[in-house]
Amino acid sequence: MVTGSHSPNDYQGIKLRQADGGIGSDEIYEELERAIPSDPTPERGAIETCDFLTRYFDHLYTLVDTEAIAAAHLKVVYDPLYGSASRYFADLLRAMGVDVVEIHGVTDAETDETHPEPVEPWVDDCECEVLAQGAHAGLVNDGDGDRVGAVDERGHFVSAQKVLALVLAHLCVNRGMTGRVVLNQSSSVVTRKTARMLGCKLNIKPVGFKYIYGEMLKGDVLLGGGAAGGIGFASHMPERDGLLTNLMLCEAMATMGMPLGELVEELEGACGHYYYARRDVRLDQEIIEMLRTILPGLNPPVIAGRVPSSVSHMDGLRFEFADESWLLLRPSGTEPVVRVYAEAQTIEMRDELLGAGCAIARGDFG
Numbered sequence: 001m002v003t004g005s006h007s008p009n010d011y012q013g014i015k016l017r018q019a020d021g022g023i024g025s026d027e028i029y030e031e032l033e034r035a036i037p038s039d040p041t042p043e044r045g046a047i048e049t050c051d052f053l054t055r056y057f058d059h060l061y062t063l064v065d066t067e068a069i070a071a072a073h074l075k076v077v078y079d080p081l082y083g084s085a086s087r088y089f090a091d092l093l094r095a096m097g098v099d100v101v102e103i104h105g106v107t108d109a110e111t112d113e114t115h116p117e118p119v120e121p122w123v124d125d126c127e128c129e130v131l132a133q134g135a136h137a138g139l140v141n142d143g144d145g146d147r148v149g150a151v152d153e154r155g156h157f158v159s160a161q162k163v164l165a166l167v168l169a170h171l172c173v174n175r176g177m178t179g180r181v182v183l184n185q186s187s188s189v190v191t192r193k194t195a196r197m198l199g200c201k202l203n204i205k206p207v208g209f210k211y212i213y214g215e216m217l218k219g220d221v222l223l224g225g226g227a228a229g230g231i232g233f234a235s236h237m238p239e240r241d242g243l244l245t246n247l248m249l250c251e252a253m254a255t256m257g258m259p260l261g262e263l264v265e266e267l268e269g270a271c272g273h274y275y276y277a278r279r280d281v282r283l284d285q286e287i288i289e290m291l292r293t294i295l296p297g298l299n300p301p302v303i304a305g306r307v308p309s310s311v312s313h314m315d316g317l318r319f320e321f322a323d324e325s326w327l328l329l330r331p332s333g334t335e336p337v338v339r340v341y342a343e344a345q346t347i348e349m350r351d352e353l354l355g356a357g358c359a360i361a362r363g364d365f366g
Helices: 026-035 053-062 066-071 088-095 124-133 160-174 189-197 209-218 242-256 260-271 285-297 347-361
Strands: 075-079 099-102 137-141 148-152 180-184 202-205 221-225 231-233 275-282 310-312 317-320 326-331 337-344
Touching: 053 088, 053 242, 066 242, 075 088, 075 124, 088 099, 088 242, 124 137, 124 148, 137 242, 148 160, 148 242, 148 260, 160 189, 160 221, 160 231, 160 242, 160 260, 180 189, 180 209, 189 202, 189 260, 202 209, 209 221, 209 231, 231 242, 242 260, 275 347, 285 326, 285 337, 326 347, 337 347
Parallel strands: 075 099, 075 137, 180 202, 180 221
Antiparallel strands: 137 148, 221 231, 275 337, 310 317, 317 326, 326 337
């Protein structure tokens, strides 16, 4: 795929996928790199035009209870953020009997100002439109449709972490499905607690969907969730699918007879209320490499005035505290930034932890 994914539209990259739809392993990419000549060659392969969409959407149609969705008379706002799912997914929802209002579906003068990542502030227009339309929910995808965000009927942003927990509960409670849940090191307390309460075996892996992909190949995986909003259904394919995730949210609302906000309230009533956020600290590459070397041996006794109850060096540096709040620092593998994640039961404590993590990233280990 030639795609900028969730990056601005002036950025393009190449993603490779295997026949099973999965991301593949590092060994596969290393083998491909060895096979590619270092200098361009004049040879060009044949170009073939194929229709992948019809088969793909036909398949999605079989994966959800379309009768229940149609009977619920749902109204949603769909925001593809000018991405690859523009127009196509709204049409699929309409075929299932959903009343859909699409925004950011046609390229216009604002396209260049939009960052196609389904998080705030880029979902602000969707929040306003949900209120204006009186919709049950807003569904948001990133540029290439593999990541999600959502908006409830009150115009409040619902993070991908909560979406994952809601979909997991729907699969287990309403569909009676079972299996392992594989999450990244940066996953929310809410998703972890949901998996445990539902009796699912939980596996925590380093950040990156390739680790979840590896677990899916082993079998017995129900759901996998990445740090940046990608959710994968092992029974579908070993890769993220933001469109199927949106359909599962619609099915959950239809089955439970609730708009999205009420589903979130039920979830938080069971798991508690937590505030999750990420900050990116942009640094020179040499500083990031130095930090990458230092982090495995770093173990500060106090963070933001609090003593950690446990410390993990699985992927960067993660601190956990007695009240279930946590802080994670990890140098990005794709950008010159250090990603700092934190979650706590109050916004104030979360932001204190984020500030402490950013200070460590900048070299303040005191």
